[in-house]
Amino acid sequence: MSQHTVILLLGSNLGDTKKNIETAIYRFNQEVGKITNFSEFLITEPVEFVSSNIFCNIALVIRTHFSPIQLLKHIKRIENEMGRKHDSSTLGLYTDRVIDIDIVKFDNLKFVSEKLEIPHQKHLFEREFSKIILKDFI
Template sequence: MALVYFGLGTNLGDKEKNLCLAIDKIRERIGRITSQSAFYASEPWGFESTNSFLNAVVCAETSISPLQLMEETQEIEKEIGRNKKSVNGTYSDRVIDIDILLYDDLILSTESLTIPHPLMTERLFVMKPLWEIAPELVIPGTGKTVQSFYDELSL
């Protein structure tokens, strides 16, 4: 079984309900949730919007491969109501976003999936909830802990 960390975000509709629904679907279809952060409000990152975000990080045990996991999370997003993905760094409002942040200590780079998530350490809305549940976790390929990235972003 692999430990997978997911970053969750929403800025449309009933945000708390959207996150809870995503967590329930991860539990049902991906694996047992081993830890879950609190929900954190944040401002949009990488685009302008009047809608603030609600974010969380969850960790789950899974036997699903990384590429199958990506397909499954995209299907969950569609079921919750997301019909448009960000393309080429152009972001927009969304009902739900599920990012695969980490998959055990795997480093993977394909055309469709990069693990660790390439922007996670630059985003306080990811690192704060990840810090809450796994401060001593070392981000593969960096040699640095979640705590050290969180400290840098919190300055």
């Protein structure tokens, strides 16, 4: 089974945001793949929506044998089980969230489907906080 190198961006702006991210990291280590590197936590204002809740973010590099679609299914399950109620791709807008996990890069793959675009263009080229947190991984 081949191993893939994946860069993920995690964020939370509800509840104990750092603990939410630490829980997601633990779940990734147990269920998805080995974390090989991670950034420092970064505290940021919400982007593309208004909220008084501040985000805590982190970037992870993982090794996994899952395909992009399999990985997305695991991500959505973890988000749901951790209490994420709304998905921005379904709603068409951003809202506060317990956990948000985005696939930024997956090997050197270029992949586009209705639910997933790799590489994640907004994180790589548009969002300043993403550029800061991903600088050591891209």
